Amino acid sequence: MSYTGPDFDPPPSRRFRRGPLTVALAALVPGALLGWAVYAAVGGSGDDGGDASASAGASASASSPAPSSAGASPSDESDESDESDESDGKKPSASPDSGSASASSSPSASAPAGTGPLKGKVVVIDPGHNPGNFQHTAEINRQVNIGTNSKECDTTGTSTNDGFSEAKFTLDVAHRMRSLLEGQGATVKLTQDDDRPFGPCIDERARIGNKAKADAVVSIHADGSGTGNRGFHVILPGPVNSGAADTRAIVEPSRELGERIAGNFVRATGNGPSNYVGGGTGLVTRKDLGGLNLSTVPKVFIECGNMRDSKDAALLTSGAWRQKAAQGISEGIVSFLRG
Template sequence: MPYDVNQPPVRSRRPVRGGALLAVAALAVACLSGCGGPSGPPEAGAGASPSATATDTPTPRPAGTPPSGDAKPADPGAEPGAGTGPLAEKVVVIDPGHNPGNFRHTREINALVDIGTHRKECDTTGTSTNDGHTEAEFTLDVSHRLRTLLEKQGARVQFTQDNDRPFGPCVDERARIGNKASADAVVSVHADGSGVGNRGFHVILPALVKDGSADTTKIVGPSRELGERIAGTFVRATGSKPSNYVGGGTGLDVRGDLGGLNLSTVPKVFIECGNMRDAKDAALLTSSQWRQKAAQGIADGISTYLLG
């Protein structure tokens, strides 16, 4: 059994609402024997560095380009093509956290934008491992793998960025891209930058926020279902344990301070796949084999959510 859901966390920064604790723990345990369907903000990174090499690393494709690569321009707002399969006509927006160029544009990404409840920095550089593998490199690699898996099932997949712009987009624009696409699901891919000994993944869910231009009333429920599905299938695919420092051992964390969630009008979650600052987690996060498992876990969660 990959983990004990009853093991107490080392530290919980944000308690999850009580009603979901047992439900998500049960879902994660159930996924160990088989699930239905197909199989705090990060600290600033240390700057760009060479990517971890992998023979099976997917080839990047400009955002908005359909699988055949011959129909539409590289426009992040353009609707991608769809294939055939169980997810045909479903629209999934993948939001690779940060941008490899952010560290060269600190003035721009430090500019404040409206996230509904208050103003916050456009974006951050993201974190990195102690060896210099950046979060932005990690999120793009996992996102490319995730796109391939979803498109094989017929989904229309769109990126918020694919290292095809100097920096960003800002968190408010990331939300608008998903909204404009009328996405059935949006997943923002990240890795955390916490202290040594803090290990495991967690999925961030939108809190109930209704203030200013932010109103998550309609997406809280479906986003929670999406997040619970991903948490359960991520355990199954990777063998990783839920975070021992966030979410009370459930692998779920509810937040109302993230513009990407506050401004979303479609179901959306973030996933922090592990802690880049812990050597044991970093060894996983820089492994091409583990990244493929991570992508599979996220894809399975999205699929089971979309297929009901």
């Protein structure tokens, strides 16, 4: 998704409540980012002038820890419309997708929860942008109410310069996450699994998580920003109370979820936070995304990298790297749900 639309809100200052959970969270992201900084200084490629996500390709693979508590290795809201994606108006061609994880036999539905630390927990994964949106531009351009104003139902998403689409990327990462989280005993539901012609619209995506009474919802995306803009960022809901939107109850838990994901994403992938939004924190707060505004359960978005930058694109198109991304996001969810 491209961020040519509304300005980002600056990351809010830390809360002053100093309970044990808050203290732990306060240490989590800085520690992870410090670890990334040491990695970049000692083992990083250093070939991109100190960009926040300099640790690409093989270096990232070498520095990544072995899979941990999120389980064994094995789609928007993209509000995304909300995100004013740059999609060039053309349908990206399918690219070879080495290492892709297969979908379960029942699209969008979770397999029966097993035993594990997340038994009884419900996780909704929201893969941004349906691959079929390109054939349904009239439908996805329909306006829907997001509380503060109206936005398009959805967008097509972006793609790499070689035609690997954001929609394919998000579904692949979602499938990998589903395997990891179900292995931990969670009940997992996808908002879409390329099992419908287009959509769902951003308001419906929010309702899916609400109806499921999800303990955590994560919307998966990749950005479409300019060349040289690199790294991931996690988008948090800001306080909104307008029309059908009231995020006040989820702002704090969503921030905790986002911080956990950011810290684990750094450790799992070896890649640093965005060098173009978030002030190096990897965290951005927004009040203009319907998928967040209409959620009544903890929810965040993650932009895993920038598809329009060749170095980030090399990672996003790698099945091995997507497994690391899925691992990092999943471990962040596990950490959040286990407290």
